[in-house]
Amino acid sequence: MAQCNEKCTCPKIECENHGKCCACINYHRECQTLVYCMRNIKDK
Incomplete structure (x- = not known):
């Protein structure tokens, strides 16, 4: 599968x-958890 986001901000690079x-x-x-790139939005 091709990567659909080459600028992924998640630090868990070992994640499949x-x-x-x-x-x-x-x-x-x-x-039922937030993706890493949206966690900062939750706190706003």
Whole structure:
């Protein structure tokens, strides 16, 4: 699968979803957690 976000800000580069925004978002939806790149929005 091609990476859909080459500017991924997540520091967890070992994650299989790193740089794959759609897969990352779907994974975190299932876990009911926020993706790393949106955690700072939560606090605003």
